[in-house]
Ligand code: AMP
């Protein structure tokens with residue numbers, strides 16, 4: 001059988017529960033042909049793998065998932081996720097962009113914790129940070145503490161009652177303007193890809209056509225097509241748009257370890273299959289520059 005790849009995974013550098021090297025070993029163990037680690041707003045996990053200094057049986061691609069601000073007239077939520085692949089991890093432009101996003105998280109986290117405390121909850125920033133294993137702290141780590149303390153029954157409830165947008169502990173976070181995110185990825189030698197467009201609330205094929213067309217003009221190189229929450233119709237819509245707009249197709253599980261316990265690396269919710277050709281086409285495009 002043709003090998004599968006997984007080009008969307010999270011490590012302990014952001015809100016996954018497996019270390020970067022554990023991800024690589026797990027991907028090798030299940031026979032994946034290629035892996036990308038795409039942590040939110042950091043490449044620290046990617047660097048950890050590259051710095052490990054030994055070779056793997058699997059093709060490893062540098063990756064990133066940037067929290068981006070959508071176009072001004074976009075009325076389908078306030079965040080787009082933009083994936084980057086093949087960037088030079090030492091690129092100074094990417095470093096500046098990531099510093100900005102990381103600083104913003106460091107400002108936001110204590111404000112959210114203070115709101116939870118003001119609601120009478122026994123929770124501290126130290127406890128939350130401990131869940132991040134030295135990585136970037138985000139809302140999933142807060143949800144985990146609330147759950148372990150029995151203050152909510154599960155992660156979803158934590159988001160629905162307290163941490164989700166519009167909920168009492170929610171604080172906006174800085175997002176990089178979408179065009180700047182794409183430009184920074186490209187300047188670092190990478191390819192920018194719109195992540196999981198099927199998750200954009202209420203967006204139809206017309207909306208996707210407009211969004212992808214506009215993003216392509218600004219340098220977008222691909223669209224994440226194979227994704228656990230994309231049904232067959234979404235996959236077919238995205239394949240059509242990718243061919244019309246000359247965008248690459250990518251895909252991955254969005255594995256987060258225990259933070260998303262219904263999603264496995266490689267196979268997603270059980271039936272994900274991202275063909276190896278997705279990786280080779282991405283690589284070809286990267287080599288052409
Ligand atoms: P943050 O980047 O800190 O705002 O946290 C957002 C992250 O929380 C997303 O990238 C998801 O991984 C995660 N998330 C969002 N909603 C939920 C949910 N209902 N249950 C579990 N995790 C969630």
Ligand code: ZN
Pocket residue numbers: 010015040256
């Ligand atoms: Zn996440």
Ligand code: FE
Pocket residue numbers: 065081195196
């Ligand atoms: Fe995402």
Ligand code: FE
Pocket residue numbers: 008010065254
């Ligand atoms: Fe993700």
